[in-house]
Amino acid sequence: MMNLESLPRFHLAEFPTPIHYLESFSKALNGPAVFMKRDDITSLGMGGNKTRKLEFLIGEALNQGKDTLVTAGGVQSNHCRLTAAAARKAGLSCHLVLNGEKPESSNGNLLLDQIFGAKVHFCERKDRERKLELVADGLSADGNEPYVIPVGGSNSTGSIGYVNAMFELETQLRNMQLQLDAIVFATSSGGTQGGLAVGAKIINFKGQVLGISIDQTKTGDEPFPPILAEIATTTARRIGSSIELNEEEFALNCDYLGAGYAIPGDMEFNAIRDLARYEGILLGPVYTARAMGGLTDLIQKGYFTKDQTVLFWHTGGAPELFAWANQLQAV
Numbered sequence: 001m002m003n004l005e006s007l008p009r010f011h012l013a014e015f016p017t018p019i020h021y022l023e024s025f026s027k028a029l030n031g032p033a034v035f036m037k038r039d040d041i042t043s044l045g046m047g048g049n050k051t052r053k054l055e056f057l058i059g060e061a062l063n064q065g066k067d068t069l070v071t072a073g074g075v076q077s078n079h080c081r082l083t084a085a086a087a088r089k090a091g092l093s094c095h096l097v098l099n100g101e102k103p104e105s106s107n108g109n110l111l112l113d114q115i116f117g118a119k120v121h122f123c124e125r126k127d128r129e130r131k132l133e134l135v136a137d138g139l140s141a142d143g144n145e146p147y148v149i150p151v152g153g154s155n156s157t158g159s160i161g162y163v164n165a166m167f168e169l170e171t172q173l174r175n176m177q178l179q180l181d182a183i184v185f186a187t188s189s190g191g192t193q194g195g196l197a198v199g200a201k202i203i204n205f206k207g208q209v210l211g212i213s214i215d216q217t218k219t220g221d222e223p224f225p226p227i228l229a230e231i232a233t234t235t236a237r238r239i240g241s242s243i244e245l246n247e248e249e250f251a252l253n254c255d256y257l258g259a260g261y262a263i264p265g266d267m268e269f270n271a272i273r274d275l276a277r278y279e280g281i282l283l284g285p286v287y288t289a290r291a292m293g294g295l296t297d298l299i300q301k302g303y304f305t306k307d308q309t310v311l312f313w314h315t316g317g318a319p320e321l322f323a324w325a326n327q328l329q330a331v
C-alpha cells in the first residue's frame with residue numbers, strides 16, 4: 001500500500017479530532033459505554049465529515065490546475081456548505097447546485113453558503129445531475145477550469161479521507177487503551193462508510209463498522225450495498241491496496257428512514273434534545289439525529305450489551321438545526 005502522505009492534500013482542519021466519553025448519556029441509557037468521535041468540530045466553516053474528503057478532493061483539484069469547485073446537494077447540504085468554505089480557503093470559486101425550492105429567507109446551511117460567497121443554482125431533484133453538468137459546461141465555456149465534486153464528495157478521492165480517519169482512530173484507541181465493539185455513524189452517499197470499511201480492513205479492526213442509513217435502501221432501484229462495494233474497492237485501488245470488499249461485508253441498518261430524506265420526525269427531535277441535555281452536544285436533524293436516534297433504539301432493544309463499548313462517529317450537521325427551528329422550539 002502506498003503512503004497516504006504522498007497524495008495531494010490541501011490542509012483544511014486540525015486532526016486528530018477528539019474522542020469524548022458520553023458519560024451521562026451512557027448512564028441514562030443503561031447500556032454500553034458510548035464514546036463519540038468529534039468530526040462535527042473540524043475547524044473549518046462549522047465542521048463536519050466532508051472536511052476530510054475535501055482535503056483530498058481539493059488537493060487533486062489544485063494539482064490539476066482547476067480554479068472553480070462545482071458540486072450539488074439538498075438545500076440544507078452540509079457538503080455544499082463545507083465545499084463553499086473550503087473553496088475560499090483554497091482560493092477557488094464555488095458554484096453549488098441545490099435541489100429544492102429557494103426559501104423566502106435563507107437559514108442554516110443555505111445562509112452559510114451565501115455568507116461564503118458561493119454562487120447558488122436551484123433546481124428540482126430529478127434535474128440535479130444534468131444541472132451540475134450544465135453549470136460545469138457553462139463555466140468551461142466562459143474560460144474557467146471547473147472541478148466537479150460528486151454529491152457528498154463520495155468518490156475514490158474523497159473516501160481516502162475516511163481511510164485516513166480510520167488510521168487516526170487506531171492511534172487514538174491505542175493511546176487511550178480503548179477497544180471498540182462497534183463504530184456507528186450516519187451513512188448516505190457512501191464515502192464515509194466506504195473509506196472507514198477500507199481502513200478497518202487494512203488495520204484489521206475487529207469491531208462492527210455499522211452505517212445507519214439516512215435515505216439508502218438495501219433493495220429497490222438503486223440498492224446501496226453495490227454502491228458501497230464500488231466506492232470501497234476503487235478507493236482501495238487508488239491507495240495501492242489490493243483488498244476488495246464485497247456487498248455482504250458492509251454492516252448497514254436501514255430501519256430508521258422515517259418519512260424520507262431531510263424529513264425529521266419525533267425520533268430525530270428527541271435525539272437532538274437528549275444529547276443536548278445530557279452532554280451539551282448538538283446533532284443535525286437530517287443525518288446525525290437520525291443515526292443517533294437509531295443507535296438509541298438499538299441500545300434500548302438490547303442490540304449492544306452493558307459490557308460493550310460503542311463509538312458514535314459524529315459527522316456534523318448542527319447548522320441544519322436552524323432550518324427546523326419551528327419544529328424544535330415546540331416544548
Ligand SMILES: *Cc1c(COP(=O)(O)O)cnc(C)c1O
Nearest residue numbers: 078188189190192287315316317
Ligand atoms: C454527508 C453527511 C453524512 C453522510 O456521509 P456520506 O459519506 O455521504 O455517507 C453524515 N452526516 C452528515 C452530517 C453529513 O453531512
